Amino acid sequence: MDLLWRAAILNLVSSGLSVIGGILIFIEYSINFQHNRLATMFVFMTIGDVMYAAGYIVGNMRYHDLYVHVETNAYVIGTDCKCNTVSDDASSGLLCKGQSFVTTYASLVSFAWTCNLLITLYLYYRGHDRPSRLREWIMHIVGWILPDLCVVVIIAVSVGALGEDKGDYGVPWCWVRNVTSKGEKILWTLLAGKFWEILTYIITFVIFVLCMKHTSCNRIKADKEHVDDQSLRIQRFPYACIILLSVRCFGTVRFFLYVFDAQVSDTSHEWLLNLQSIGDGSLAFVNFVFYLFTNPPxxxxxxxxxxxxxxxxxxxxxxxxxxxxxxx
Incomplete structure (x- = not known):
């Protein structure tokens, strides 16, 4: 079985589970009205993860139709060509660009709401449990609009930076396509997600340490009659953000291997690709499992x-x- 096709199957399964897990989270949230703002932000983050998984499903189905299906038909007909490549028009068509745009935007929405959740969580620990109307509007702008405007995703589409990656560290789905130079591709990869992902890692680590410090020192500033309930509701959310780091780190490792031209064995490369395929598509499903295990009631x-x-x-x-x- 082809390496990329195996990765596509793994990603398709994990993405399907994420869509199911995200729907279950939405159902539980809609029928249970006793939620605080952190839980609402957790749902917003899950919306980005579900959009991300749905885009992956489309990308993997496209990969099957353009490559695996074409290659299988070629062997049936009896041609000598393996037909494992298609034209540039097909590899950068509307479906590929649309899937790239959706997954890029969804991943940035997930990162943005992760940062919003972390900052709000830290403010909860500092005693600011009622955000102002202005701060709520800012969080919505950062969570929904900023991924389009600041990261210039639309411009990336217009100049042809989004598409299919046929390089050594490519993936079955579309994202940042091969461009004229390696430096330009690295720049677009950073702007389209990796820079913001790494920034989210740093914010997650810093705020996680600060929240754990406040927890250990028992300095949650809340009314005495609500301390226990609030502690149960907010102490689980730092760990929810660690999920992002643990499941997305494999793609980041592959990115740095590409940047520094590091040579790894074929087995290591295959394992990293498979783990990235599973991790990138499983965010919403892992959120669902985390939500169940941290909500015994x-x-x-x-x-x-x-x-x-x-x-x-x-x-x-x-x-x-x-x-x-x-x-x-």
Whole structure:
């Protein structure tokens, strides 16, 4: 099996699980109205992750249609060409650019709301638990509009920087295409996500350390009657942001290997590609698993509902009137 096609399959599975996990998070959020602002930001971050996964699904299906399907048909016909490449028009077409734009924008939305969540979390720990209306508007601008304007994604599309990557460190889906020089590609890769991703790593680490310091010193400034409830609700969110670092780090490692022309074995390269394919597509699914494991009351509530439904169904199969008639 081709290396990129194996990576596409892994990414397709993890992306599908992310879409399902994200939908379940949205359902739980919509039927449960007892949420604070951090939980709302967590949902906003998940929206970016679900868009990201959906774009990956489209990109992997496109890769199958353009390469695997074409190559298989070529062998059936009996031609000598493996047909593992297509024309530049197909590799940089509207679908490829559209998928690149969606995944780029979605990843930046996820990074932006991760930073918003972290900053708000730290302000919670400092006692500023009620953000002003202006700060909320700023967070929405940073979370939804800034990824388009500041990172110049639309300009990247217009100059042809987004498309398919056919390089040694390429991936099955479309993102930043091969351009005239390596330096230009590195620049567009940084602007289209890697710089903001690394910046998010740094912010995550710094705020995580500060929050853990406040937790250990027991300096959460809140009313005494709400301290326990607030502690339970906000102490889990620093770990949610660590998820971003743990599942996205493999793509960052491959990026630095490309930047510094590092030589790695084929086995290491394959493992990194597979781990990147799994990690990049699994963000929303990992968020869902994290949400369940850090919300025991929610798990107990839904488990209780499932058991009640089973009891009601089993009880409805036994009609007490029939039993009474038979006894007579």
């Amino acid at each position: 929610v798990v107990r509530e839904y488990w209780g509902r499932i058991r009640c439904c089973k009891r009601e169904r089993s009880g409805s199969l036994i009609n007490p009137n029939i039993i009474e008639d038979n006894s007579k």
